[in-house]
Amino acid sequence: MMPSTDFFEYQSRSRVFYDRILVGYHDEALRLVERLLNDAETDANGCIVADTIHPKKVRFMGYQDRAYRFVFYVRNRRSPPAGEVVRHRCNNRRCINPDHLVAGTQLENIEDDRDFRANGVDFALLLRG
Numbered sequence: 289m290m291p292s293t294d295f296f297e298y299q300s301r302s303r304v305f306y307d308r309i310l311v312g313y314h315d316e317a318l319r320l321v322e323r324l325l326n327d328a329e330t331d332a333n334g335c336i337v338a339d340t341i342h343p344k345k346v347r348f349m350g351y352q353d354r355a356y357r358f359v360f361y362v363r364n365r366r367s368p369p370a371g372e373v374v375r376h377r378c379n380n381r382r383c384i385n386p387d388h389l390v391a392g393t394q395l396e397n398i399e400d401d402r403d404f405r406a407n408g409v410d411f412a413l414l415l416r417g
């Protein structure tokens with residue numbers, strides 16, 4: 289599947305946003321990450337989820353992104369390289385547990401979905417990191 293033009297535009301806006309955070313706003317961003325993690329509930333699988341139906345969004349410095357992406361990039365002190373997406377090892381897109389998030393490609397994301405449908409998630413494996 290070819291990523292759409294929208295995807296590339298979103299990616300470059302996203303990269304500019306995280307670059308700005310890294311240069312001058314990382315402490316504030318980390319405080320927001322801590323607040324997001326504290327305000328959410330931990331479920332039986334160790335997933336940290338907000339009380340929302342869809343992935344929670346977060347607003348910072350006038351830019352909005354999904355909370356799991358914000359948590360991942362701020363905590364890892366990086367901005368997304370072209371083509372990168374944040375994957376959920378737990379297959380719960382509402383989850384913001386940093387231990388359940390990993391960088392990958394769109395193709396891997398699609399393969400994850402297929403794999404989860406076939407095999408489910410081994411949460412015991414996730415705990416060991």
Ligand SMILES: [Zn+2]
Nearest residue numbers: 335378383388
């Ligand atoms: Zn999770």
